[in-house]
Amino acid sequence: MRFFFPDSQDQVDPTFDFETEEHDPFRVRQRDDLYAHEVLTGAPFDGLLVSKAIVDGQAGSSAGKYTVAQRHRLYREGARRFFRLDHGHTPLKIMGDCGAFSYVAEAKPPYTVDEVIDFYDGCGFDYGISVDHVIFQYDPTASLAEAEGRGWAERQRITLELAEAFLDRCATRRVNFSPYGVAQGWSPQSYAEAVNRLQDLGYRHIALGGMVPLKSRDILACLAAIKQELRSDMEMHLLGISRCDDVPSFAAGGVTSFDSTSPFRQAFKDDRDNYYTQSRTYVALRVPQVDGNLKLRARIRSGEISQGMAIALEREALDQLRRYDKDETDVDSVVQALASYSAVWDGKSDRSSQYRETLTDRPWRNCSCDLCQRHGIEIAIFRGSERNKRRGFHNLYVFEQQLRARQARKDPA
Template sequence: MKFFFPDSQDQVDPGFHFVTEERDPFRVRQRDDQYAHEVLTQAPFDGLLVSKAIVDGTAAGTGKYTVAQRHRLYREGARRFFRLDHGHTPLEIMGDCGAFSYVTEEYPPYSVDEVIDFYDGCGFHYGIAVDHVIFQYEPKTTRDDKRAEEWVRRQDITLDLAEKFWQRCKARRVSFAPLGVAQGWSPQSYADAVKTLQDIGYQRIALGGMVPLKTPEILACLAAIDQVRDHDTTRFHLLGVSRCDEVRTFADYGVTSFDSTSPFRQAFKDDRDNYYTPTGTYVALRVPQVDGNAKLKARIRSGEISQNRALELERTALTRLRQYDADEIDIDPVVHALDEYSAVWDGKSDRSSQYRATLADRPWRACACDLCKTIGIEIVIFRGSERNKRRGFHNLYVFEQRLRAQQGRTPCDQDPT
């Protein structure tokens, strides 16, 4: 089972100073900042998923790449742009259109040939056909039901574009392996889409629109698909779905790869599951910057609290965290400092018991990843992108370790795909 991490230009500055929070004044982000596969000795994924919508944007909005970055990617190709040879593990690149970014549009904004130009021009290993996502899940609704009219329209668009994509890939003799996309709203509709894609000629098929589905619903769809799939040749990629505990079951249904940002995003988006361990999660220790927290800045502007007092509480919390990591103080003054500062910048959530659990267990000391070994307690401090993204990279590392454990693999094993 291969794990692809969706690219969103998430990098960290290797020269960032955690105490002074200063950067090298001559730093150039594209040249100097590092991807997860460069920071960690063992890459925490098998490849990257790069969306055309992230790179080029759509009519509804710009992507996350600057004009200079976009031109560089097209000019240099993905292998050089993402510095795939700079890491310690060979990586692959998969491309898709980023259907979530144009879900509200009547029709996908890219032509088949534009997408092929993107995949082939950047040197991707795999390329996913243009699709139109379906979010609804109604297992008992058939194609003839009026409620399914829009879902049927989107599925038909996706299948029509998949056929055109297949024919153009053959005619252009592309260098990447093409994947068709199955979109559906029920187990039967997914099975129907897979059957059509196999009839077109696809042996690799991406299953889309499953992000909102619960695990039993995903398994129900895979079971229905299993009734029509060619067990000898057809392999599936799950778009945006990560269910580490189910990888063996997924594999039994022909799933050989998936992509997800969940382990990374939980580092700074989740309310409590911010730091992964092999057996669970911990909450990160929130110490936001005084000048970077909107709620706190509003209280300062209103005169409710002085800026000097806020800065003092912020500095005290950081100092005590570092003293604790150096075994200079015990846990109580650290939790007290965090609570005092939290009352100023938050005033609603009481995380003291969760903070105490994180501090008492010191999970960063037991972690073998390069980041935890290098920056210590800074990895669990919820504060700014440099710490938060590093914690996200750590989560990817742990997630990949869990994935290996589920499959009975070691770091040296090769994927069967």
């Protein structure tokens, strides 16, 4: 089972100074900042997934996350050089898709088949996914008439028609990437029918879309129906799914690859599960910057608290954390410092017991990843993108280890 990590320009600055919170003044982000596969010994994924919507945006609708200069560089240099896929410890593959989530509210996808092929071939991707239209609703009891009335069947038809045109144009243009056809559905049977249609068209690679909101049992039900139709030489990709405990079951259902940002995003989006270990997750130690926390800035502007006091509490919390990592203070002192600062910037949530667990166990000391070894407790501090993204990279490292361990237990050979 291969794991692809969706790109969203996530890099870290290797020269960032955690004490002064400063970047090298001569830093050039694209040239100097590093991807996860460059900072970790052994890439934490098998490849990257890059969306056209992220790179190019949509004409007249939304801009992508890439600057004009970055976009031009990607097309000029190609994906392997732009993402430095061969500069890490493990050469990586790269997959492209349209980013159907970005236009889910539209009546039809905003991209033509040839525009998408231009993107994949122009960037030199290894795999390219056909243009699709997401069906988010799931109802295994819905009749075809109900699916027609709710617009689900129309979205499936659009997706299959575009998949047919995509494969035809790939053959005519003799593209250098392997095409994936997308199956969208609202039930196990509708997914199975879509997969069967894609196989009849000539696809040997299929991606299953629209499953992100589904519970694992529903995904497995769809895979069971699909497997009855799936030919032995097919490869199947799950779009946006990363439930590590279910990976062996997904693999048994015919899935050969998947992608997700969940392990990375939990580092700074989740309320509790911020730091991964093999046995459990921990809450990160929240010390937001005084000038970067909107709630705290509002309280300072209103005169409710003084800026000087907030800065003093912030510095004390950071000092106690660093002293603790050097065994120069105790857990109670650190928890108290974090609670005192939290009362100023938050005032609602009391995470003291969770902080105590994180501090007592010191999971970063038991982690073999390059980032934990290099940065110590800084990796567990919830504060700014440089720490948060590093913790996200650490999570990817642990997730990849968990994935391989579960696969090994499933197949000892």
